[in-house]
Amino acid sequence: MTGNNPPAPPVSIRDRLRSFTPFRRKSQPDKLHPAPVPAEKRVVYAVGDIHGRYDLLIELEDRISRDLAERGSPPSLLVFLGDYVDRGPESREVLTHLAAGASPCDQHVFLRGNHEQVMIDLLGSADMLDAWAKFGGIETLVSYGLRPRLPLSPEGREHLRRELLRVLPPSHKSFLIATRYSHETDDFFFAHAGVNPAFDLEHQHPEELMWIREPFLSSRKNFGKRIVHGHTPVTLPDIRVNRINVDTKAFATGRLSTAVIAGDTCTFLSTVD
Secondary structure, three states, rough: OOOOOOOOOOOOOOHHHHHHOOOOOOOOOHHHHEEEEEEEEEEEEOOOOOOOOOOHHHHHHHHHHHHHHHOOOOEEEEOOOOOOOOOOOOHHHHHHHHHOOEEEEEEEEEOOOOOHHHHEEEEHOOOOHHHHHHHHHHHHHHOOOOOOOOOOHHHHHHHHHHHHHHHHOOHHHHHHHHHHEEEOOOOEEEEEOOOOOOOHHOOHHHHHHHHHHHEOOOOOOOOOOOOEOOOOOOOEEEEOOEEOOOOOOHHHHHOOEEEEEEEEEEEEEEEOO
């Protein structure tokens, strides 16, 4: 939780899952060229939603390594914006890799996406298992060697929860719990989904940081720092006046993207040129 947070939003995570539909937003090609941004003292890479695509994660990290070498290996920070699991076929492999802590950069930060939050909640209660399975969790369960048959009875849901706990490596659970809701540098604020324009950055609620779309996406408010986020898929990375979106729907498109913030520019690397 960041700062003194406002009261929790009235919509529960369970209700969000029940009403969830994938949101598609067209990117703006005229905004994709390098754009002036506040200067950073190091190179910052912000990676969008991975969603179980271990193959793309390894490819993108290789591109980041090569980019750093071409820059003369300056100080660097790698920020993962969340949604490591679900939808794609290799959630287990993604968590194994990230939990190991290897990184092409000097430092790394792991943020929590709404998919991680639902998985964490499921470890404590089987109530949302059916909804999570339809939300992309079935692929995560399969990656851990489980073969659920839906729909599940209450006893079946509890049995599957216990089976997930049994096969989940302790390092994966520790990694999920250690993820953060947000990260700040001098000029940027990183969050999985975005921020609520009604509150200052120090008063954001964790649920909003993981789930929000509107009114954030249409807001032109100057937040004091540029927001870097994922969560809402776009065809290509999208620079707006107050935010940068790097969720390019990797699990379906094969395009995993990262914003590259260096000096007074923002460019992009992705697994699809």
